Amino acid sequence: MDRGLEIEPEGQSAEGNRHFDLAGVRSSSVADWVDGFLRGPGGNLALADGLRLAPRRWEGPLWLPLTALTRCCGPEEQMEYVVEAESWERRLAGLAAHLASGGTSPPLLAQRRPEGLSVRDGNHRLGMLERLGATHAAVLVWTDLPDCGH
Numbered sequence: 001m002d003r004g005l006e007i008e009p010e011g012q013s014a015e016g017n018r019h020f021d022l023a024g025v026r027s028s029s030v031a032d033w034v035d036g037f038l039r040g041p042g043g044n045l046a047l048a049d050g051l052r053l054a055p056r057r058w059e060g061p062l063w064l065p066l067t068a069l070t071r072c073c074g075p076e077e078q079m080e081y082v083v084e085a086e087s088w089e090r091r092l093a094g095l096a097a098h099l100a101s102g103g104t105s106p107p108l109l110a111q112r113r114p115e116g117l118s119v120r121d122g123n124h125r126l127g128m129l130e131r132l133g134a135t136h137a138a139v140l141v142w143t144d145l146p147d148c149g150h
Contacts, residue, residue, distance in 0.1 A: 019036075025060070025061055025107060025140065026061075030058040030060060030140055031051075031056065031058055033140075034048075034051065034058070034109060034140060034142075035048055035051070035052070037106060038051075038109075038121065041106075042106070042121060044121050047109075047120055047121055051142070054144060054145070055144075055145040055146075056142040056143065056144060056145060057142065057143045057145055058140060058141070058142050059140070059141045059142075059143075060107065060138070060139055060140040060141055061107050061138045061139065061140055062138070062139050062140075062141060063136050063137075063138060063139075064117070064136060064137060064139045065135060065136055066126065066129060066130055066134060066135060066136065066137060068116065068117055069108065069110060069116075069117050069118075069119050069126060069137070069139065070115075070116055070117065070118050070119065071119050071123045071126055071127065072118050072119060072120060072123060073119075073123035073124075074088060074123060074127060075088045081123075088124070088127070091124045092124060092127050092128045092131060095124060095125060095128040096128050096131065096132060099128070099132070105125050106122070106125075107122070107137070107138035107139055107140050108121070108122035108125060108126055108137055108138070108139045108140070109121035109122055109139070109140050109142070110122075110139050110140070110141045110142075111141070111142055111143075111144070112141055112142065112143040117139070117141060119139075125137070
């Protein structure tokens with residue numbers, strides 16, 4: 001493991017709230033933690049709302065190789081969510097500076113799909129880890145479950 005580039009529970013998360021780190025995940029149900037994070041410091045209400053629409057099975061936090069993860073957001077034109085390169089670079093630089101100063105970051109959120117693990121929240125964090133040469137990251141993975149009509 002590349003201990004120097006881990007997303008660990010010591011210190012405060014990039015969002016400045018210790019609850020939204022690995023220690024916070026381990027102290028509550030994963031689904032509740034994810035919902036609170038996305039509705040709070042994660043600022044991804046659309047994903048939070050979407051995750052409530054159907055039953056999900058959560059795994060993690062898992063320590064996964066970055067090569068097992070696929071970004072859905074970035075400056076590349078093939079991305080599902082394309083962002084401006086300048087904005088992408090600014091965000092990655094800010095995250096890297098935060099980690100370099102001893103900060104930590106929340107785990108990535110990925111969906112298990114037939115083609116692999118798609119990062120649905122944390123694409124900037126993943127891009128920053130890739131750029132810094134990390135090999136693994138903490139990830140919370142969900143799998144969509146069949147709707148049982150309940």
